Amino acid sequence: MINTILNRKYFDVIVIGAGPAGASAAFFLASKGVKVLILEKKKFPRHKICGGGVVSRIKKILPFSFENAVEKEFYTVDIFDQSARLHFKTTRSEPIIMMSMRSDLDLFLLSKALEAGAVIKLEYEAKEIVQSDERIEISSNRGNFSGEFLIAADGATGISSKFLGLKDNIIRLPAIEAEVEIDGENYSKLFESPRFDFGIIDKGYAWVFPKRDHLSIGVALMKKDKVNLNEAYRKYLSLLGLTKIIHSEKSGYTIPMLRQTKNFGFGRLLLTGDAAGLADPVTAEGISGSVFSGYLAAKAIIEKRFDVRFVRDFYNLIIHENIIKENRYARIISNLIYSSPQVRAIIFKLYGQRLSEIITDIFTGEKKYSSLMTDPTNYYKLLKYMLEDKNKRVCNPF
Numbered sequence: 001m002i003n004t005i006l007n008r009k010y011f012d013v014i015v016i017g018a019g020p021a022g023a024s025a026a027f028f029l030a031s032k033g034v035k036v037l038i039l040e041k042k043k044f045p046r047h048k049i050c051g052g053g054v055v056s057r058i059k060k061i062l063p064f065s066f067e068n069a070v071e072k073e074f075y076t077v078d079i080f081d082q083s084a085r086l087h088f089k090t091t092r093s094e095p096i097i098m099m100s101m102r103s104d105l106d107l108f109l110l111s112k113a114l115e116a117g118a119v120i121k122l123e124y125e126a127k128e129i130v131q132s133d134e135r136i137e138i139s140s141n142r143g144n145f146s147g148e149f150l151i152a153a154d155g156a157t158g159i160s161s162k163f164l165g166l167k168d169n170i171i172r173l174p175a176i177e178a179e180v181e182i183d184g185e186n187y188s189k190l191f192e193s194p195r196f197d198f199g200i201i202d203k204g205y206a207w208v209f210p211k212r213d214h215l216s217i218g219v220a221l222m223k224k225d226k227v228n229l230n231e232a233y234r235k236y237l238s239l240l241g242l243t244k245i246i247h248s249e250k251s252g253y254t255i256p257m258l259r260q261t262k263n264f265g266f267g268r269l270l271l272t273g274d275a276a277g278l279a280d281p282v283t284a285e286g287i288s289g290s291v292f293s294g295y296l297a298a299k300a301i302i303e304k305r306f307d308v309r310f311v312r313d314f315y316n317l318i319i320h321e322n323i324i325k326e327n328r329y330a331r332i333i334s335n336l337i338y339s340s341p342q343v344r345a346i347i348f349k350l351y352g353q354r355l356s357e358i359i360t361d362i363f364t365g366e367k368k369y370s371s372l373m374t375d376p377t378n379y380y381k382l383l384k385y386m387l388e389d390k391n392k393r394v395c396n397p398f
Helices: 020-031 056-060 102-116 159-164 229-240 287-303 308-338 341-363 377-388
Strands: 010-016 036-040 053-055 072-074 076-081 086-091 097-099 119-122 126-131 136-140 143-152 170-182 195-198 204-210 215-221 245-258 269-271
Touching: 010 020, 010 136, 020 036, 020 102, 020 143, 020 287, 036 102, 036 143, 053 056, 053 287, 056 287, 056 341, 076 341, 086 341, 097 204, 102 119, 126 159, 143 159, 143 287, 159 269, 170 229, 204 229, 215 229, 229 245, 269 287, 269 308, 287 308, 308 341
Parallel strands: 010 036, 010 143, 036 119, 076 195, 143 269
Antiparallel strands: 053 097, 072 097, 076 086, 126 136, 136 143, 170 215, 170 245, 195 204, 204 215
8 A cells, every 4th residue: 555666775774664663763764854765575554463552651752643543542441350359440631542453553653654754665575684884785575775774673583683693582472362343232341441351361461452343352471381372362251251252353473572682783783673572571562662662763873873883882772771671670570460370469469559550650651660669679579578478568669
């Protein structure tokens, strides 16, 4: 649908991948007059397996409205721990989560990059990357291109990660997501707000995201473990009371999560989005991190005026300060929530509402994970304390 074909072979920046990270990077660069090419191997609009929940902190990054890509906005979120029989609700005056179909969201962001002046070539699959002191060159199935920089936004299994030899730096956590059409009259309550359910699956969670005319329902594992996700999904449908489903399309996929790396800039190549494994360790939400990393990559190139060494070092600095540091703190909280159902139950009983409020503030961009603690070891101490004696008094880490 979108395809800009020009004779130009040399660009200031080449972006591989037209998802949220790539489209956002291209938008910010093109808005500043940078000559940008996006290479995308798929047609658009494309189907993308994803819950489609866009947390509202993304509004603090992108300078345009999302009305055309959003089906519903929600000001309330429900959180359940089914094993502990707990229910928490958070409400804000501004939207907490916006619901979108990924095909619509990706096409919308790509159209913004096109409007800003980016060149977009669809069904162009990058096959080879060659980096030299002078330029970076890309060979595709439909031609060769070169540029000053490459922004890698082609996912955890894309050619960029293979080129850098980083496949072992990403953990791929399994998930199941289904687009489910149900009888709205009988199950209208499920359309009132998004919900997150713990206690459905050990070391993971389940969710319901209401869309315009159907529900996105899924289960995800947040720690490596042997779990039957299909059985957990069936269990969740039963808990929700969904015995009469009109239509359902279920798919399995993996959530790329960073294991460990110090660098995201490699000479003229900058890793972003899923290629960098930037999903939130607590919620597995990856859209806002993808958009933010695309913005940071564009910022590094523009502010450091295409100087390779300065761009690389500056990008490594700002992505660590703004995303990696926050995800490191988030990983501490994730370990507490997902490592043991017993520990999670204690935390939820003592601090469930407060923790839910804080996570909501993180969704809306009002707080950061790093603001939750002055000393990260407090969480490790709390976990050790709980495991040693669950009957002892537990101090409040917040």
